[in-house]
Amino acid sequence: MSETQSSVARAPSPGFSFFHYASPQTFFPLAGKLLWPCWIAAALLTLAGLYIGFFVAPTDATQGDSYRIIFIHVPAAWMSMVVYLAMAFWCAVGLVFNTRLSFMMATALAPTGAIWAFVALWTGALWGKPTWGTYWVWDARLTSELILFFLYCGYMALQAAIDDPRRADRAGALIAIVGAVNVPIIYFSVKWWNTLHQGASVSLTAAPTMATTMLTGMLMMALAAWAYTIGAALVRVRAIMIERERSADWVRKLVTGADFNGDSKA
């Protein structure tokens, strides 16, 4: 009787298991299958967002057409913060559970997050000049976003400087987790300090203070940025898996075999 029970308990679960995908070997083909949906969604949403942004949304009464920078500026700024939080989350999971895939995810997210932070700063400067009369001021919102960009750079530089990937992961995780305190500072900076930067036009708690077509275009671009970020991070995490586990049997079979993309029987 007890023997039957224990053999049942040991039998592999037939249903979906999150932990099944916690190893690089099983996650690799799954990531491959998710890639094309991400790229297609990103492309279609970008086209729709740009169309609405340039041809449907009207010229702004006070800012003229310079406001059209919003369709990249705001999604980029959002993504720079979301990606940082995701990176810090995977670092924390990696430190607690010691799972190598978590650290690979964090490492894969960093360059794309840095790009979004750079794009937010760049487009912000180009929007600031016509509306505020200056490309840059050292105010709370701009400075904290610049610090976010430096945190991404610091994380990547530190990881690149340490040869042993396990030590690099742990050292980088400290920067990522400690630096996460900067994200709420960026988000609330326009409330906490008097800044030149305008307050949020879109928030979770109040009705948006912008025209519906402008909002629609911006949200489409934001969704496109999500899809692109997931796609880019998945490609990078697959490259990192191959690089780090290159002497493992599963990587050799995968690369030298035909089922590389996980489309066929992986």
Added chain:
Amino acid sequence: MNWESASHFWAMGGYGFFVWASYGVTGAVIAFELIALSRRMKRARAQVKRDATLDRIEAEKRGGA
């Protein structure tokens, strides 16, 4: 429709430089990332293939001796 003509569109109501420098650099940075990603993937796969070939040659040598 917001624009009377193509030149109106490119002028962006006098803000053409700011708008197009924003969109242009963003597009360029994303294109750069995509190229870098595809190169990194190719390099990683080539490295694994090279290692596998070297190991096979090594094994054949040992088998032949």
